[in-house]
Amino acid sequence: MNVIEFHTWNSRAKSIDKPDRMVFDLDPGEGTPWQHVQEAAMLVRALLEELGLDCWLKTTGGKGLHVVVPLTPRLDYEAVKNFSQAVVQHLAKTIPSRFVAKSGPRNRVGKLFVDNLRNGHGATTATAFSARSRPGLGVSMPIRWEQLRELKSGAQWTVAIAREYLSFQREDPWADYWRKRQTLTAAMRRLAAAAG
Known part of the structure; x- marks a missing residue:
């Protein structure tokens, strides 16, 4: 395909307007x-x-991390994006010393921007195992939460070492992800109650 990075939507062709994941x-x-x-x-x-939502972790292959929530594809993109925005705003309001909800380099000096814009219709996210078009060619790697402590960066694995690392892995750190079915209905109510 003559590309370095592979990015995908949050929905599949059979249910293109209803996302089956939410990305932070x-x-x-x-x-x-x-x-x-x-x-x-x-x-x-x-x-x-x-x-009430389970989530999985992967490196971005760049500076940060992706927290991914599998969803049963019931709600449309607008509803999922609005919920993810409410989560980010809650984080920024609750822990303003660490999180910002507004993009732009000036707004996040020394802080983290939790980008929920990946949840909009037509928005994409770098896929797991995709190389990133940056110095070092970092690779986005799915990991277990228990590995988080050992990580040195979001680009810990590169095209030079990712294959060797994967050859020693015996279990899929996201095995349960593919079986998880969850909706946002109850989570929306809980977040509204916490914010209100």
């Missing part, structure tokens, strides 16, 4: 230490679990 892209601003990115991933996971 943890994008660190200038001067944000890696430890804050790791802590941010844990905080996002904790909030999602409080809302």
Whole structure:
């Protein structure tokens, strides 16, 4: 296909207007230490679990991490995007020293922008195992939550070492992801109650 990066929508062809995943892209601003990115991933996971949602983790192959929530494809893109925006705004309001909900480099110096714009219709996210078109050619890698502590960066694996790393893996860290069915209905109510 003559490309380096592969990006996909959050829905499949058979149900193109109804996403089957929701993505939170943890994008660190200038001067944000890696430890804050790791802590941010844990905080996002904790909030999602409080809302009754399971989530999975992958490196971006760049500076940050992706927290991915599998969904039963029932709601349209607008509803999923609005919910993800409400989650991000809740994070920024609750922990303003770490999170910002507004994009732009000036807004996130020393903080993390949690990008929910990946959840809009037609928006895409770098796929798992995709190389990234940046210095070092980092690879977006699905990982277990238990690996988060050991990570050194969002580009820990590169095209030079990813294949060797994968050859020693015996289990799919996302095995349960493919079997998980969950909707946002109850989570929406819980978030509204927490925000109200």
